[in-house]
Amino acid sequence: MKQILWFRRDLRIQDNKILEKASNEVLPIFIFDKNILEKLDRDDKRVTFIYDAVLALKKSLQSLGLDLYIFFDTPKNVFMKLKKEGFDEVLCSSDFDSYAIKRDKEINEIIPLKRYLDSFLINPRKNLKRDGTPYKVFTPFYKSLSWLSSSDKIGEAQINQNQKLYKYENKTPTLEELGFKRADLPEFLKKTPQNRLNDFKEKVEEYEKNRDIFYKDGTSNLGVDLRFGTLSPRMIFNEIRKSNKKNSEIFIRQLFWREFYNYILFHFPKSENENWKNIEITWSEDEEDFQKWCEGKTGIPIIDAAMRHFNKTGMMHNRLRMIVSSFLCKNLLIDWKKGEQYFAKKLLDYDASSNIGSWQWAASTGADSVPYFRIFNPYLQSGKFDKEAIFIKSVIPELKDVDVKLIHVEGALKDKYISPIVQMRYSRDRAIRVFKEAKNAKV
Ligand SMILES: Cc1cc2nc3c(=O)[nH]c(=O)nc-3n(C[C@H](O)[C@H](O)[C@H](O)COP(=O)(O)OP(=O)(O)OC[C@H]3O[C@@H](n4cnc5c(N)ncnc54)[C@H](O)[C@@H]3O)c2cc1C
Structure with missing residues (x-):
């Protein structure tokens, strides 16, 4: 029996079911999937993180007397090639998002897949x-x-010691050969997991x-x-x-x-692209508002600090994700899908299910989502959770010397900062009206 151990989103040797279940001649592999990589920016931080994690995994597997063969191709091409080596099955962890389901179905037809719950x-x-x-x-x-x-x-899974490495010839691609530049990662990601x-x-x-x-x-x-x-x-x-x-x-x-x-x-796989609740909302198509939100130039300090920090680091605290998503979907009345896609492009911990679920939560269109009339006031949020404006001032140099009290009050900053692109009262009332109309249309 010859088995391929296909590492995907389980880049570790501890508590890894495929290392427990494998008991024969094994070929551990990782594929840098061209289908996924070609859509990403060349300095995508996640690729740097994964690249380092894959090399660390290779080292750990070597310490077990195994190895990791790293491919840069589409999964289909890799398995078509490996089929010729006479492998009987592929062991991997279950992956539930729509691309993964489609991909696994295709591979299963080339070499049978055995999937284990690990992620x-x-x-x-x-x-x-x-x-x-x-x-x-x-x-x-x-x-x-x-x-x-x-x-x-x-x-937890234990490593099965009865595995024997199937020797294979292949060269590990460099990050540059994958077409990516090394990106700067936040300090905490430079530590070991x-x-x-x-x-x-x-x-x-x-x-x-x-x-x-x-x-x-x-x-x-x-x-x-x-x-x-x-x-x-x-x-x-x-x-x-x-x-x-x-x-x-x-x-x-x-x-x-x-x-x-x-x-x-x-x-509910359709909720990837559609409102989970069957409601239709007349979203705003204002591209300028959306761009200002993306760039952190809305004139609302907490929103701008959160977005600028995110653009720089790929990270955003949960409370800030809640504030900026509510602001986009309610105060700017922009479709949650645009925010979801923007996060998907940059978020270091991006996970389709959590991102889609959380965006639909914020937009009041999802499963167990926030009621449509509960709209965060970003000024009250920053006053409550960043009273001394420590975070805001650390990100927005223009506000460094401004009295903190002015930062949490709508309209108080006047010429000290960009004018806000939207008024709270007006935008809140507008959102409630539009959501009410959308709901009533369905009743
Ligand atoms: C608009 C929006 C988008 C989001 N997108 C993502 C995403 O793409 N990927 C992602 O993992 N999380 C997402 N979240 C959830 C949450 O913000 C992050 O999981 C959290 O900020 C990660 O930081 P942490 O590990 O320090 O969290 P901790 O508070 O330490 O939580 C530990 C773990 O629990 C899980 N978790 C915590 N809160 C949530 C939550 N509300 N929903 C789902 N899982 C949660 C995460 O896996 C997290 O790592 C999103 C939230 C919002 C409001």
Whole structure:
């Protein structure tokens, strides 16, 4: 029996099901997928992160007496070539987004695929309601999984020692050969995944208190590891649970939001491109407003600071994601899909299901989304979560010497900053009217 171990979004050797299930002559591979890479900017930060993670994985596999063969091609071409070497099956982790489902179907016809649940805690095919339909609301979904969320430990995969490397000739491409420039990554991503997890163990006690305060480093910063599988969700669950059982509840609940959005996108694949709720909203087509939002030039300090920081680093704190998405969909009345695509292009922890689910949440069009009349006021948000304007001033040099009180009051900055592109009261009333009309049209 000859097996290909296809690493995708599980770039680790710890708790990796394919390394547990493999027991024969194996060829571990990673494919830099031309179908995906050709759509990205040449200085995409994620490619630098993945490139380094893949090389680290190669080293770890070598320490087990194995190796990692790295290809730069389409998956179809790679497997057509490998089929000639007489492989019987491909072991890989399950990947549930629409491109992955299509890709896996195609590969399965070349060499049979065996998939294992490794990037998520639950298989979205399972865990249906009693009537056989999927959950649509987070709280009952989460409650139905209390057997898992309240457990002390979730079983992890162990490495099967009976594997033998199938020797293969191929050369690892450089980042430049893939067509990319090395991008500057935020400092925390220069650490090892395990060190990031260890750092968070020190902070978990304060997570609940600090997680909304975006100028503090109060969250786990593990989104990128979860996205690319440099840490498994089971390992994160287990280590956080073990380190601080009492204070881990809120954090674990967040991990299940990730499960929920994966589950929703799996059961409602159309929600990738359509409002999950069957409502039609007359969105604004104002391209200038959208560009100003993208560039962080709206004249509203918190929005501009969040977007400028995002453009530079590829990172945005959850509370800021909530504020800028609400502002785009409600105050500017711009279609959530445009914001979703902009995030998809730059977000280091971009994950289709969480991004689509969260954008639809903000736009009040999604599963268990915010009611349409609950619209964040960005000035109140910045006054509450960045009272001293520490974050805002760190990003917007023009505001460095401005009295903080003026920063959180609409209209107070006058000639000290760009004029706001929209008034809060007017845009709030407009959004409520448009959403009401959209809803009524369906009644
Ligand atoms: C408009 C918008 C877009 C978003 N896009 C993404 C995305 O593309 N990818 C992504 O992973 N998250 C996304 N989120 C959710 C959340 O903002 C990030 O998961 C979080 O900021 C990552 O930082 P952290 O790891 O420090 O989070 P922590 O607070 O430490 O949370 C730990 C983990 O739990 C999960 N999680 C936390 N909150 C959420 C949530 N609301 N929804 C889903 N999962 C959650 C993530 O995997 C996260 O890494 C989005 C939120 C909004 C409002």
